[in-house]
Amino acid sequence: MLNLSSLVGFLVLGFIGWVTYKLFIGPFYISPLRKIPGPPPESIIFGNFKSVLTKEEPFLKWIQKYGNIVKVNGIFNRPTIVVADTKIIQDITLNHVYDYIKPP
Numbered sequence: 001m002l003n004l005s006s007l008v009g010f011l012v013l014g015f016i017g018w019v020t021y022k023l024f025i026g027p028f029y030i031s032p033l034r035k036i037p038g039p040p041p042e043s044i045i046f047g048n049f050k051s052v053l054t055k056e057e058p059f060l061k062w063i064q065k066y067g068n069i070v071k072v073n074g075i076f077n078r079p080t081i082v083v084a085d086t087k088i089i090q091d092i093t094l095n096h097v098y099d100y101i102k103p104p
Contacts, residue, residue, distance in 0.1 A: 023076065036081065041073040049075055069084075070084075
């Protein structure tokens with residue numbers, strides 16, 4: 001039987017492993033969105049969020065540099081896809097409206 005210190009150690013180790021996976025492994029090596037071009041994250045915690053708040057027209061510059069589909073990392077490297085192609089937006093909103101879940 002496990003004693004309390006071993007159980008706490010396993011829980012802490014599991015939590016550290018989960019955080020490592022969510023912040024470092026998942027977004028950069030496993031996510032299907034990893035191949036979409038975009039700016040590299042400036043911070044592990046804030047991603048590209050500081051650029052969005054402080055720089056002038058960052059999305060326009062990223063679209064000019066990376067193309068009409070850009071992946072931007074949000075807080076804790078949560079990916080956000082920016083689409084600037086009107087044909088793709090029309091296809092998404094007309095033909096695939098139920099494939100995308102509206103956030104709560």
